[in-house]
Amino acid sequence: MRKQSLKLLFMLLIATITILACSSNSDDSDGGTGTTITLHEAFSDFDVDETDIYLDGSTVVIETTGNPNHTTPYWGSGHALYVAPTVATNLTPSLIPGYDGSATLRVPSSPTLAGSTTATSLGAIGISISGAAIFNDQEGNGDLSSAVVSLDYSGGHIGPAEYHYHLEPKAWSDDDENLIGIISDGFFIYGRKCNSTSTYPTDLDTSGGHTSTTQHTMTAEYHYHVINNLYTTTGRYLLFAGPYTGTPNAIN
Template sequence: MKIKLFQPTGSIVLLLVIICACKKNASNDSSTDNSVTVTTNVGASVPDVYKKIYGATDIYIEGDYVVIKAKNLPDHKTPYYQNTKWASTMYEAYNGTNSQWSQNPNTIAENDATYKIPLHPAVASTHVSTPLGSMGVAVNGIAIFNQYAAMRAPLTNEVNGFDQYGGHPQQSGVYHYHAEPYYLTTKKGKDALIGFLLDGFPVYGPLENGKTIANADLDVYHGHTGVTADYPSGIYHYHITSADPYINGNGFYGTPGTISQ
């Protein structure tokens, strides 16, 4: 008895080709998900200073606010990429100078954050405290936290978990900086724009006009008013210092916008 072999019709062959192509594209999409490279989409009328935020996915104007969207994935290597899908290219063992260093048990996870900050920041009539969690965003799209650990405890012990670039992830994987982000101050300069707090006022590194800024040079909110490279007419701005409270003092100088995650 002869066995009749199945002969696929032209339409079936076409369907098989499409299925294979879809599978191939899905595989390609999966591989791009492992990249921390970000393309920033900048909307119309966004001031030039906000275009320095190279780690955002989107920056645009919405009424009287600048909206900044970021995935919160550091663009530098860190031990906290260990056991993540980015480990093959972004993991780096600790090689800093803290002899007390101990890696915390958390690992980096992608986190979609939307910052909505005032386009025209102004001093607040009532100054509010900064929140636990993100109080601002760095130019590489990373969250900026205040000077406290959980329950508003000092960073005395937590600082020993900061990686060689000054950051670490919390329990849900949100990588953040409490203090100087050494990757940025090395790459951009000690006097460079580091980011913005939620009230819209900029954060600069620890150097200004060739002088290292100390806490005594700043007000209780950890800033002062003066000319910067980005604001030649002058603006209130925060500075990073080497001692507590590091980035912000007794709350926001201006009225904060919002962050949603």
């Protein structure tokens, strides 16, 4: 009889401990283990008038007007942001106000390397912090040789498409570590220098990418750079030619 009471007490103790353990487990899963998704710090560099950036679950949505937030001859004389051409010797006839460059890009909030690369193609391959599109090193079906005379001081022009950059966008990045924008595979692209070393990175892959800290994150992460090699005889630097190291997403 006495033995049975002791046994009962012991079982009650075990049951109490189990209940306590369970309730402390459920506290953990409410707070500590759940991952909260937040917008990457780098998105705070994007122009708030030209872009609208927000989370949709674990997807980042980047909406842009497609218009650059800086001066260029391509605004057309009379516009507040018009400047006379200083670098371009042969502007294309079109002007920014004549185009609707608005577009949306959806990327994963934590992009990953794809394991194999994908070539870039014509059209927008990224969205810059100014709001305007990033294009690759091709114009029509050829390289930029014939188009380079129409590129403004910031490496941008209007092709048959909306205003876009092919070269280092000197309107806000000139031989520095500034954020340029986001490529359609979700990786950011920075200027020719890297914040992690304050100079030109020496460990870039063929896409101009590497993994290190940046001014936006203390955790090393993959990102691209404008490669510090002059593009042909232009005395200027290509913005991004690819190939993508992540999985590209549509910009439309």
